[in-house]
Every structure is written in structure tokens, then in C-alpha cells.
Amino acid sequence: MAAVNPTATLSPAAGSAGDEPALARRLLYSMALMREVEDRIERKLYRQGKILGGVYVGRGQEAICIGAGAAVTADDLLFPCHRDLGLFFLRGVTPRQVFAQYMGRVGGLTRGRDGNMHMGDLNLKIVSIISAMAASVPVACGAAFGFKYQGTKDVAMVFFGDGATSRGDWHEGLNMAAVMKVPLVLICNNNQYAYSTPVEKQMACAHVADRAPGYGMPSEIVDGNDVLAVHDAAKRAVAHAREGLGPYLIECKTFRMTGHSAHDGATYVPKHLWAEWEAKDPIRRLEQAMLRSEWASEEEIEGIYAGIRQECDEAIEWAERSPYPDPATLTEGVYEGSR
Amino acid sequence: MAAVNPTATLSPAAGSAGDEPALARRLLYSMALMREVEDRIERKLYRQGKILGGVYVGRGQEAICIGAGAAVTADDLLFPCHRDLGLFFLRGVTPRQVFAQYMGRVGGLTRGRDGNMHMGDLNLKIVSIISAMAASVPVACGAAFGFKYQGTKDVAMVFFGDGATSRGDWHEGLNMAAVMKVPLVLICNNNQYAYSTPVEKQMACAHVADRAPGYGMPSEIVDGNDVLAVHDAAKRAVAHAREGLGPYLIECKTFRMTGHSAHDGATYVPKHLWAEWEAKDPIRRLEQAMLRSEWASEEEIEGIYAGIRQECDEAIEWAERSPYPDPATLTEGVYEGSR
Amino acid sequence: MAEISYLEAIRQGIWEEMERDPNVFLMGEDIGIYGGAFKITAGMLEHFGEKRVVDTPISESAIVGAAIGASFTGLRPVAEMQFADFITCGFDQIVNFAAKCRYRWGAAAPIVVRAPSGGGIHGGPYHSQNPEAWFVHTPGLKVIAPATPSDAKGLIKAAIRDNDPCIFFEHKALYRKIKEDVPEGDYTVPIGKARVFREGRDLSVITYGAMVHAAAEAAVTLAAEGIEIEIVDLRTLLPLDEEAILASVRKTSKAVVLHEATLTGGIGGEIVARITEKAFDALDAPVVRMAAPDTPVPYSPTLEEAFLPNARTIAEKARRLALY
Amino acid sequence: MAEISYLEAIRQGIWEEMERDPNVFLMGEDIGIYGGAFKITAGMLEHFGEKRVVDTPISESAIVGAAIGASFTGLRPVAEMQFADFITCGFDQIVNFAAKCRYRWGAAAPIVVRAPSGGGIHGGPYHSQNPEAWFVHTPGLKVIAPATPSDAKGLIKAAIRDNDPCIFFEHKALYRKIKEDVPEGDYTVPIGKARVFREGRDLSVITYGAMVHAAAEAAVTLAAEGIEIEIVDLRTLLPLDEEAILASVRKTSKAVVLHEATLTGGIGGEIVARITEKAFDALDAPVVRMAAPDTPVPYSPTLEEAFLPNARTIAEKARRLALY
């Protein structure tokens, strides 16, 4: 963590001069919505047995997907990883659809075909997670190649964790993107664990960013719990990619404030880390900054949270009313037009 | 190539002080034997139709496998690539066996099961090439792990080209070796081409060695046509690995003085490069150095070459007399004891 | 004899082999302090230490490759894929190197790759697959898929002692669901031998893994109707125990070949082909296959239930064949 | 109509699709200035430029992955594996991502992965394999394996236009050996349709790829003996043209299922199973399979010759069955 020193106060949102208040409110809303939806999923619906299978959430890491995702336009293609639910909200997916997805209902983004975060929608320019860690990286490289080929100014933005960087696909994807000089922005959430495996057992270098020079790629390390810092870094990376200067890697230092998945108590995590990182909670920090800078009042902020809670209550009701898929549709859509 | 400047004169063999003449003679013999055997294979037997299938030779790169291979003991495990024939001679494989291997005879190292450089022998501590580029790297990492596990001081030494570094296996193998801190020496022959693909289309960094820091691994770049320089660098790397300090990467800058394989005219290579690198021929350079330092006389050296030519004549005769495998043995040995 | 689960049986088998042979070691993701995603290696780090229970980076190809390399130095690696679905990431090392070493250059690659596979746990397309057929089509490998705790323990021990590369498929849905008494002390179950799980005269159900238990459930229903099915549990898929398959079919004259993996290109075709080639005259009816439909494994309970063969659908199929 | 080789036919097919649709592009190793290891893309760099003929690093997984990603942006990628043997390095992207996109989240992944496969060229274990069965067991893929120049051209064009991921196996031994007149102008051959390569009354040989020609050679020998075999060229392996297979078997009542890939777990079992399930009563004899033995592909000529099915061994097998 040498290269960043997370502080309780946020870095000024350089570059976004002028519209800070509006931007901050959008970021706060998006992070808080992600937090609330995932709390309901992990701590209520999963425990009530209403969600079956794996549940992976991004508690404490919301600043990364929200800060970076807010730095691109609706035409740019997003490749989320499993702790980036916020990206879906930024693209207009509703909590209803997300709850329905987690409950395996037809109202979910994959209509029950796949579960939890394994969803995507090309119309919303958001590609489904590939469960194999880092497999999305070469795919995102190819999409970025496509944008360059077609002469658009669009970029691809791919998200992954520290553990994913050990996969061959990560290497092949970064190398190919650098050689082809395609508009690809790489966002690493280094939350210092891959499931139970600490980053020291994942790599022998200090930072994921230390690998960028080996690909002839620029990189920077940013406080992943500082949404405005992530946002600014992402804007720099996106600008770089759009200008045709090739891929750009951002390593966001953060911490996973929960187990790997809902069934993991994370007893392997040294106790003191929880408190240490709780103090760096990205939502609280933005909240404080907004109050300090008088971008919003206590009431406004509480109003945002209240609205989100209500939105979630309503969305869960809707999702529970959404039917399970009809077994008769089981074999549909394996191929174009196949039943 | 910035980091090295190959000269027509050899760097003094620092470290091997004392036994230079003997060492030099051994290196010269081994390189010359490799050159002669491969010339016979590529330019005679293949063209005569006595060898079928692919033929890949290391003309001009002999200093790499010979210089590095001579830096380990007989207990260390070698993982050659397809331009490292010399390693087999260092381990006592005879030209007879090599010619027979290329001609698909029972006298070959794989008894006709596999062809050309796709051979190995665990008794000689030399692992067969895996045809998939870089697949040997994780395997060598595992062997090095085995040595560490068993508390021996042996090391594993794996060879690969510049193109192989783009494979996911290369990345996974280097990363795992670094994390596990195993005694692995990595020798890259950067001959600036992968088949027809120049290194600029293979990677966006200047040197393969630029990737070592990203694995927390020491590395050095050496003139791959200077056998004594390669030998010294390899001795440093082997010492490092034996001391338990983990993997070590050596990038040898060289040039492939032939096509990718016997059927490739390499018309894609800019003409001037041939002459440029011909002047850096590793065998001529060692020869000159030996004469200059009076480690050997013209006659002695010519004697070495004459002996090699005779050895090859005899070996080819022997190999041609070696029978083809009996079709009745086709299904033997897929499993332990299977017929 | 203590009743233990399928999961505990595998754990005991590995534990005993670790005790027996210091060259046996484990590598995989989160198998150390966490004890593995399914807790198969729980307690092993504490007992055997970091040297023999090795947490790796997320690198399936390097895990398999390193296991092969370690085996060349005399070790007996047991590598865990966190889910069988990700064995595709180490595919080249398994099918192109491990499988071919002995034939190509006479080198043994005695590795075990453990792969938790199968559906019925709401895992969706990426945590439910049954990829065994790919490996059955790869000469040089041994492919094992136990259905019971006794076999799971005996076969994992046999696989660890075997001198050829073994792919060991553990069915996740059986881990905690299936319990039984396992033999006392040290024993192995021979690789390549099937067993008759249930005797019956009317027709043979040739299957393995979780489907053995689904078939057994169907057998109860059918027995009540007077139809006695014989269940052959293959236990090993490569090499296939052809004799056992043919013996059962010659006895019953009718066969259903059943697997949870998708139908097309599954191992079922191989078995049907061997039966028709070698017991054609013994057949009173065409051999029928039963398997999951040709789709990815769906997540939603209603879809997954329709996807997986179950006691009811198996009974229907068997009933129809019995009356053929 | 000009007589062209199998290789030239594929080249022409790709060339015409590149001319027709600016979104079609090529990626692979050494396909640019070198024109590909087998010269399939010779001249394309010069004609279509670097933008559309992309030399890649040695990264099979990224080649396939990037092709999928490019297809999401509206492109029609045609990716070349230098040898089918190395498709194992891109296996996960093909079977776990490309194949499942449409079913999981409704995304089309219209890519073509070209894979030069097959033995008979002294390539040894790593340059001779026929890995099609792995992909036939992967729902969501289409698997194509043409035997003739006309089909090779029509099918590569159909694959490029198809909206699902296609794995296109080109048999290396046919590249320069097989020549024929191909139809004038723009045409495609439908994916999923087999064709009767040779009419015959006595028995059906169901096969594809290089074995079609070996069977045709055997047919000549057998015809001289009064045995008329019908040869069904599958052309597409997934989806299988079951109707065509059953129609031929119903006509001849006897069948040999033939492939160059190794026997166990090969596609032969799938075909035998479908025949016995759906045309059992039409059979006068057990359906027999013929394939390479279960070993890696050996290098030495004497071993490879014994390994590959050929006209002589096919004739023997067919003769025996005809007299059954």
C-alpha cells in the first residue's frame, strides 16, 4: 500500500471542477444503492433461503466500480467482475431485475438461465461476467479492437481482482491489448485477498501496477476507497484510451469487507483489518466530504438513503412476484432460433 | 538490443578463471557438434527426404543452450525448447540417437513414437519438449518445487523463445515460481522472431527481461552469441537458485540464422540482418577467442571439426541401419504395462 | 465401522495416503487455511504443514503443469481444481502433456487432479458441469467418478498410488448427502473395475456418480411394480470395465445408459456402441440413453430440475423399456 | 468451373466473404506476411491490409477471447489456430464462454475458429490430432469438418455468416491432395446437412473428413467384389444430420461408423447410439465402429500407417460386415 495513503478526507475531485455537487450526489446514490441491494441479498434474502447458490458482494469496494463506471459514456463497453454490481445500476438495470436475477426468476437479467452476478446485456453495453477469473480480459481486448477497427471513439473497460492477475488469460489479454494498442481500460480491485488467499501468496511483487511496464503500458495506483480519486484516475485512463494511445491499467487498493461469498466467515482475515478498513468506508467518506463542502445537507443525504431503502422494499416484492421460468423453455436459445 | 552490444571479441570468461582452455574446448566442441548435426539434418537428410515432418534447428543460437547447459550439474533438470539440441549432447545423448530420432527409427530417443526435437529422457534428467510454447515453464516450476520439497540443491533450467513469453503458461509459471521461491532458472532465447512474427508484434516492451520486476524476479540481458557470457550469466543464475533465493531470468539476445523450420525460406527477414548476424556467429567468435588467447591451435580446432564430421558420417550410417518400429508395438505403453 | 460422508471419505483417503507416503502433497486454491472450497482438505494444513499443503495462485494451468513437473522428481501431487468447470483452464497440460508423456518418451506422470463436478447445487452454468467425456476421449488418462463413500475413499487412495495421470471427479451433490459405513483400515478399490450396485433381472441401468443414487431411488418405485432393475456403477470411466457392462446386459437383455452430463457426445454413446458391437445378439431391445439435454446447466431451480435426470424420469424410461 | 484444391477452396471462401462483408477479419499467428503455416491466408494481407489480417502474439486463449469480444462489436472474426492440436490452449474461451453466451445471457458470439487437424503428414503427437469430439460434447457450438473442396468453400462461407460460434476443422492431409471443380460464383453449403458421397445398397459407411476419401478408395475394391457401400459424408458434426444417417442405414441395414480420431469417446459412439436407438429394427447386423486406436498419434511412418484407418483396413471391416 506504500504508493497510496488512504485518508479519512477525500482528495479534491480535480478535473470534475464545477459539477462536484451533482457528481457527488450521483456517486453517493449509486454506491449506497449497491450497498443496500447487496446487504439485502447477502444478509436477508440469502439467509432466508430465498437465494440459492453463490452470493458475492462488493461491500467496501463500491467506490471502484462506481467511480470508474461513471467515467465512461453509455457507448463504452463494460466488463464487470463479481464485485461490481454498481455498474449495472449505472447502466440502468433496476434493483427489481437484480433481485429477480438472484432469485432465479424470469424478471432477472438472464431470465433464470444464470444466477447472481453472472449477468449481462449487450443492449446496455455491459458484458456478462465470465466465471473463470480474468477470462474477460482478452474478450475486452477484442471488443476494444473492434472499436478501433470500426473507427469509433468508444473504449472497453474491464474489471478484475488481484487474484485474477495470476491467470494466463490476464497476461495474454494485457499483452495483446498493448501490442495492438487498443482502447482498453483495466481496473484492478486489489482487495488483498483472493477468496482466502492473501495477495502475498498470489504474487511476489508489491503492486499489480508493477506489471504494467512489462507490457509497455502506463498505470497508476489509487486509493480504491476514495470514489473521487478513482473517478479522476479512470477519466485519465479513458482519455488516454480514447486518444488512441492504447491500454491503461489502474490498480485500486481496497479491502473486501465481508467473506469471499455469503457462506464464508473469513475467519482467516486478521481481526484488526476490519476496523482499520471500516474507517475508510467509501460511502461514509464521500458523505463526510459532501457535508464538509456543503454539497449536500444531512437531510438530503438521509433522503437519498431513505429513498433507496424504499426502492429496495418495493423491488424485492416485485421480484418475489416474478415467476420462475417455465421448464418448457429449458432448451430454448442454445443456438439462434433453437427451441 | 540496447542493453547489450555484441562485439566480435568475446567477453573474458570471468568466474571460470583457471580452466578457460578446457572449458572453451568443451563449449566449442558442443556448439560445433550441434551445428554439424543440425546442418546434416536440415540441409542433407531433410532435403533427401530421409526426414519427414517438421525440422527446427538452432543455427546461430548454439551459444545459448551450450553456455547455459554447461553451467549446471548432471543432477539438475533441463527443459529444452526446439532450438536447444546441444543440451542433449551435454547430457550424453549421441548423434546416432539424434539422427535415428529424426528418421523415426527405434534407435531414436523416443523409439519412433515422436519426432525431431520432441524427445527427452528422465534418466538423463532432460524433460521432453512440450510442443505448446511455454507449457514447459509451469512444469519446470513444479520440478523445481520438487527439489525444494525434497531438500536437494538441484535446480530446474527451462528454455523458451521470445514468442513463448506471450503464452498464459509463461506468466502462470513465472508467477508461481516466484511466489513459491523455487530454484528455477529461466533462459530466454530472444532471436527476435517467432516463426514469421517479429518481436515488436509479440510484445510492447523493449526486452523480455523488462517483465521480471513484475514477478519480483531478478533478471539480466546477455549477448546470446557470446557463449562465455551466457555461461557466466547462467552460473550466476544457478548459484542464485541453488542458494534458495528463487527463480532468475536470463534473456539472451540472438538471431535465428535460418527459417523457422526447414520448409521456411524466411523471406520476411530483412536481408541485411543475415550478414549482420553472420558476423556474430558464436562458433567463429569462440574459435577466434581461443586462438587469440592461445587456448588452442588452428590444428587442434580443425581436428575437433574433423572429428565431428567423421562422428556424424558414422552416426548417420548407424541411424539408417536402425529399423523402423514394429507396427505390432503401436499400442504399447499408453499406460503402465499396457500393450 | 463408522458411517461417514462421501466428502469425509475422500478426506480420509487423502489423509491416509499423506500419512503413508511423504511424497504425497496437495496443491490448489484455498486448500490450506481455508481447507478448500468444499472443506476436503480441512485440517490438513495444521496437521501436515505448509510444505505439503500448498495454496497456489489462481493458475489452473500452472497447477496441473507444476503437478506434472513435481511428479518427475518423485513426488505424488494431488491437485485440486476448485470446481471441475475450471479444469478447462488447465486443459492443455492434462490432455497434451500429462496424458502423452508415457507413450511419447516413457516418462510417468503420476498425478491426481481432483475435480468437484456435477449439478443439483444451484451452481448454474459455471459451477455444475460434468466434463468427464472430454477426458475419456484422451488416451493416457485414467478417469474416475465414484458414487459412494467406500468407493470414493478406496479410489482416491488407488489414484494416488497409480503411476498414470488420474482425473478424479467428485460429485458435489454427494459430498454431504451420501453416508455409509466404509471398511476399516487401509484399503483401495481397483481402478478400472465397475460393480453391480443393485442386482436385478429385468434390465440394466449402466451409470456412475450421482445418477447411481437417482437410479437406486427409481429402482424402489419399479420394484413395487414388479420391475427389477440392475444398476451397474461404473466407478471408473477410463479404462471402461467392458466385461462388467456386457455381463449385466447379457443377463438382463435390456439396458439404459444413464449420465448427468449432457447427451450428445457424452460417454453414453461409447457404452451403447460397445454393447451393440459386442452383445448385439443378447439384446431384446435397443439400448437407450438417458442424460441431461444439450444445454448449459441452468441456474433457476425450475430449469435445473427439468435439466437433471431424476428418479421419476428414470423410472419412466426404464418402465417403457421393460415393457418393450 | 475451375478445378481447385481443398486448401484453395477454403482460401477462396474466406476471400469472398472478406470482399462481401467489411466486418469479416482474420486473426492468428503468422497469417499476415507469411500467409499462415499452411498458406490459407496467402495474399490476404497484401489485398485486405493489416487492419483486416491481424498477426497476433502466440496466445491462443486471447485469440479466441478477442475474437469473441470483437464479435460483440459487430465484427465477424475468423481466428486461425496454427494447428488444431493447440486449440487446447484456447479451450476455456471456446467451451465456457463462446458456447454459453447465447443461452446464458442472450448474446450472439458469431466467431469462426479454424483448426487444421488430422494425421498422415508425419506430424507426430502434437501436429496430427483430431479433437472434434470434445467440441461435439459442448452445447452451443457448431462443429464442421468438410471432406471436399466444394464443401470446404461452401461451409467456410456458411460458418462466417452463421450467428453462432463455429469450430471449423480442416484436414491437413487434404489441403493439397484433394482437387475438384467447385460451383461458380457465390454459394454456401448448409451447416448441419450431411450428404451421400457415394450411393450403395449393401452397407453404409458413416464418416467425414479425410476418411471419406479412404472409404471411397475402399469402395472401389469392394465394388469389384460385388459389394456396394454407401458413403455418408457428415460434413457437420454438430448439429448431427440424424435424418441422413438413419435414412442411409434404413436403406442398407448395416453400418460402419468411421473416423480418424481415436476410438474411445470419439463421435462414433454418438452415431452408433442414435442408430441403435432410432433404427434398431432396420439393422441386420450390429453397427460397427472403426477408428484409430487409443494412443497419441505416433510419428514414425510405420506406426502412423498402422494407426490410421486406410482403404485396405476399411475394406476388410466392410467386407466382414457385408457377409454378416
Ligand SMILES: Cc1ncc(C[n+]2csc(CCOP(=O)(O)OP(=O)(O)O)c2C)c(N)n1
Ligand atoms: C479460473 C478460476 N479458478 C477459480 C475460480 C474460483 N474463484 C472465484 S472468485 C475467486 C477469487 C478471486 O479473487 P480476486 O481475483 O482477487 O477477486 P475478488 O474476489 O477478491 O474480488 C476464485 C478462486 C474461478 N472463478 N475461476
Ligand SMILES: Cc1ncc(C[n+]2csc(CCOP(=O)(O)OP(=O)(O)O)c2C)c(N)n1
Ligand atoms: C501454443 C502454441 N501455438 C503455436 C505453436 C506453433 N509454433 C511452433 S514454434 C512457434 C514460434 C515460436 O517462437 P519463439 O517462442 O520465439 O521460439 P523460436 O522458434 O523463435 O526459437 C510457433 C508459433 C506452438 N508450438 N504452440
Ligand SMILES: [Mg+2]
Ligand atoms: Mg481480491
Ligand SMILES: [Mg+2]
Ligand atoms: Mg523467437
